[in-house]
């Protein structure tokens with residue numbers, strides 16, 4: 001297997017920083033390539049990094065995948081940009097230092113569109129108090145869900161979906177715990193998934209634990225909470241071997257898939273951004 005970027009699967013860091021950049025008009029492909037190669041090479045080792053490119057940059061760099069900008073028929077915000085950088089560490093100081101150094105190299109070619117920090121809340125809970133990520137596939141199944149398979153163009157790389165969600169916790173917290181559990185389809189304290197009989201059709205897990213044309217729509221999720229007491233939410237981040245899986249899952253969440261059922265979660269949280277990326281293999285990054 002070609003070497004994927006290992007930080008995709010490394011869940012040990014509690015502090016996160018997400019950067020989304022747009023390429024400045026008039027800059028050359030060569031300047032963009034050099035800027036990215038410099039930051040890839042400047043990785044300090046203390047901070048774990050993941051780099052990914054939007055559809056346009058993939059094409060400009062000759063990466064062996066082709067996909068279109070994120071869009072969900074105008075149902076949610078679409079904010080496709082060109083370059084995605086994800087930094088993970090145990091201390092914010094390290095994220096700050098590396099981000100400042102990356103910006104020096106990237107700013108002549110890329111404009112920053114979004115900078116968002118995030119953190120691991122308690123035992124990997126979303127700010128609603130529900131454990132997030134526990135239903136992820138494990139081991140080999142995680143690799144199969146996240147990475148393009150051997151023999152396919154772009155093998156070992158991964159399609160990425162990033163979407164900043166803002167929660168309305170004031171409303172969510174008015175629900176009883178039983179009602180909150182019905183929103184997700186898992187128990188709150190110990191995160192036990194409801195069985196089929198108990199699972200509401202419009203629960204989040206009921207919408208997202210699904211097959212499409214007989215294929216389980218498994219993805220590898222690495223979302224983390226963001227914010228403080230005034231504004232807060234989840235930076236949703238997921239990896240998949242097929243970009244279409246994200247689209248299908250979101251259609252099921254927004255009631256625009258076959259059965260027209262809408263995910264209850266979308267009444268308490270709303271996406272502010274949305275973009276697709278391709279995270280190339282280490283070899284592809286090294287050969288920039």
Ligand code: HEM
Nearest residue numbers: 126130131132133134135136165208209234246249250269
């Ligand atoms: C505010 C945004 C979101 C929150 C707070 C959230 C939270 C959660 C929680 C608490 C679970 C159950 C625990 C777990 O399985 O890890 C879960 C499961 C899941 N979510 Fe989300 N999620 C959000 C958005 C999304 C989006 C946008 C997608 C897909 C595009 C998605 C896909 C999934 C999937 C695939 C599962 C696992 C289902 C299974 O059990 O197989 N989620 N999410």
